[in-house]
Structures are given as C-alpha cells and as structure tokens.
Amino acid sequence: MRSTFYRMSSRVFSRKGLSxxxxxxxxxxxxxxxxxxxSLLLKWSEQMQADxxxxxxxxxxxxSFTVVVPALDAxxxxxxxxxxxxxNVLIHFAGQSxxxxxxxxxxxxxxxVPLQHSRQYWREQLLKTLxxxxxxxxWNYLHRLTGISRSVLWGNLAAYVYLAVRRKxxxx
Numbered sequence: 001m002r003s004t005f006y007r008m009s010s011r012v013f014s015r016k017g018l019s020x021x022x023x024x025x026x027x028x029x030x031x032x033x034x035x036x037x038x039s040l041l042l043k044w045s046e047q048m049q050a051d052x053x054x055x056x057x058x059x060x061x062x063x064s065f066t067v068v069v070p071a072l073d074a075x076x077x078x079x080x081x082x083x084x085x086x087x088n089v090l091i092h093f094a095g096q097s098x099x100x101x102x103x104x105x106x107x108x109x110x111x112x113v114p115l116q117h118s119r120q121y122w123r124e125q126l127l128k129t130l131x132x133x134x135x136x137x138x139w140n141y142l143h144r145l146t147g148i149s150r151s152v153l154w155g156n157l158a159a160y161v162y163l164a165v166r167r168k169x170x171x172x
Contacts, residue, residue, distance in 0.1 A: 024093035025106075028067070028134070029086040032141050041146065044101055052146040060142065060153045062103045064160040066091070068135065070105070072161065073168075075126050080112040084126070086134050 030036045045055040071084040084107075092104045116122070139153040 025090055027087065027108075028089040028091055028138075031091075031138055032086075034145065037141065037145060047101075053148045056142045056146040056148040057152055057156060058101060060139070060148075060156040061160065062101055063091075063138070064157040066103045066105045068130065068157055069160055069164045071126065071130050073164065075123055081122055081126050082107060082112055083109055084130050084134060086137075089134070 026036075031040075041052050041055040041059065044058065045052050048054060048058065067084065067089060071082070074080045074082050088108045090106045090108055092106065093101065113122075135157065139150055139157075142148055142153060143150050
C-alpha cells in the first residue's frame with residue numbers, strides 16, 4: 001500500500017520509471033562521485049553563466065527543497081517515516097533555465113517505516129539518517145569540490161526549512 005505521503009506529494013516527486021544518468025535520473029549517492037558531481041556543476045555553471053560556487057549554492061537550495069523539506073514534512077505532518085537515505089533517493093533534473101535548475105525526487109522504496117518505538121526515537125532516527133548520513137556528507141563534499149562555505153550550504157537549507165514551517169503554520 002502506498003503511503004499518504006506518496007499520494008500528497010505529486011508536486012515535488014517524479015514517478016517516472018527508473019533509468020540511467022542519460023535520462024537525468026540518478027541515485028543521490030552519485031553526487032559524492034567527483035567526476036559526476038564536477039561535470040554536473042560545470043554544466044550548471046555554464047548554463048547560469050556563473051562559477052562553480054554559485055552552481056553548488058543553487059544545487060543546495062534545490063536539494064533542500066526537493067529532499068529535506070519533504071522528509072521533514074512526512075514525519076511531522078503525516079506521521080510517516082520514509083527512507084530518505086542516499087541509497088534510496090533518486091534525483092531527476094526536471095528542467096533548468098539560465099538562472100536556476102529544478103530538481104525532482106523519487107524514492108526507490110516508498111514503504112513507510114512503522115512506528116516501533118517512541119515517536120521521539122522514530123523522529124531522531126529520521127533526523128540522524130537525513131542530516132548525519134545524507135546532507136552533511138553532501139555539503140562537505142560540495143565544500144571540498146568547489147570551496148563553497150559550509151555556512152552558505154547550511155544557511156540555504158535552513159531558509160527552505162524555515163519557509164516550509166512558516167507555510168505550514170499559515171496553513172498554506
């Protein structure tokens with residue numbers, strides 16, 4: 001059975017079939033591959049007519065909106081914990097313009113993890129997986145590859161989480 005989160009998230013998620021890099025769909029873990037990530041950032045920087053640091057910042061913004069916000073939304077608003085590990089997240093390039101790129105995400109496995117312990121433990125496990133094992137390694141890698149400040153990357157993420165929370169509070 002598909003989760004409530006799957007049914008409610010059509011604006012962010014792509015449900016196209018699994019395929020290769022040539023179609024623009026790739027596992028999130030591939031962003032930790034130097035050749036792949038550098039090629040991607042170089043392509044985006046050329047398209048935006050900007051340097052690699054700007055491309056890395058744009059990637060962080062889109063990634064935060066596309067991966068982090070839905071993960072937090074699933075656990076807080078819908079009482080569901082999906083697997084947002086780097087091995088389960090697939091990224092799709094939905095388009096790009098001169099000024100920005102658009103990403104969509106899909107999960108390889110959409111099965112919700114049932115609540116087996118306290119809600120607090122369950123939430124902590126999602127946060128640990130998401131931030132310690134997914135976002136932090138990616139931000140550190142983007143920093144090493146481009147020289148972008150980690151503060152900029154975390155600030156981009158914080159801004160999108162803040163916006164999502166404000167919209168949720170406002171009922172939008």
